[in-house]
Amino acid sequence: MLKIQAEANVPTEYGNFRMIAFSENHSDWMPHMAIIAEHTSFNAPVNVRFHSECITGEVFHSKKCECGQQLDAAMKFIHENGGIIIYLRQEGRNIGIINKLKAYALQEKGFDTVQANLKLGLPADDRNFSAAIEILNILGVKSVNLLTNNPEKMRIVQESNIELVKRIPLQMNATNESESYLQVKKDYFGHLLDDDKNITL
Numbered sequence: 001m002l003k004i005q006a007e008a009n010v011p012t013e014y015g016n017f018r019m020i021a022f023s024e025n026h027s028d029w030m031p032h033m034a035i036i037a038e039h040t041s042f043n044a045p046v047n048v049r050f051h052s053e054c055i056t057g058e059v060f061h062s063k064k065c066e067c068g069q070q071l072d073a074a075m076k077f078i079h080e081n082g083g084i085i086i087y088l089r090q091e092g093r094n095i096g097i098i099n100k101l102k103a104y105a106l107q108e109k110g111f112d113t114v115q116a117n118l119k120l121g122l123p124a125d126d127r128n129f130s131a132a133i134e135i136l137n138i139l140g141v142k143s144v145n146l147l148t149n150n151p152e153k154m155r156i157v158q159e160s161n162i163e164l165v166k167r168i169p170l171q172m173n174a175t176n177e178s179e180s181y182l183q184v185k186k187d188y189f190g191h192l193l194d195d196d197k198n199i200t201l
Helices: 067-081 096-107 113-119 130-139 151-158 179-187
Strands: 003-012 015-023 032-037 046-052 084-088 143-147 163-168
Touching (some): 015 067, 015 130, 032 067, 046 067, 067 084, 067 143, 084 130, 096 113, 130 151, 143 151, 151 163
Parallel strands (some): 046 084, 046 143, 143 163
Antiparallel strands (some): 015 032, 032 084
């Protein structure tokens, strides 16, 4: 059962946010985070992004995925419009950075992202979004506008006690390096890409 372990106001280049760490144990060095924009109203549907950790994309600006761009765009949008980013510590679709780099090495040999994971004996996607729902319940969120292209995240909300009011697309432009990655997201996972209304930096 998740509990609030610490919280503080954090100024960022996108604005000021309230950051709250959630974990079962206060000594957990990898807590999930809620990043809440100032002046967020909980009396109306709250703009929410479920975002899984991606150290390669967010910290080192890898061009192999759009994760860093999505996080930046979500922070900008939520600062301007109010809302919450639920930052989940499940690196590499929850296979961890070591296995992620092993998968990258296989991708250099021609495997796509799903094929590489499966060849390593790992799930195509091992993420779990139940912690995000638990955090929203702790925060008292009743309804959300979900920033996502992922129908699985929508399903998780729809099957919870939280109302999904609408989806807000969060689509980034493909690069030469990320084009095949995004194609797998669309073809294998059914991500809702190529929408007319996108959030861009």
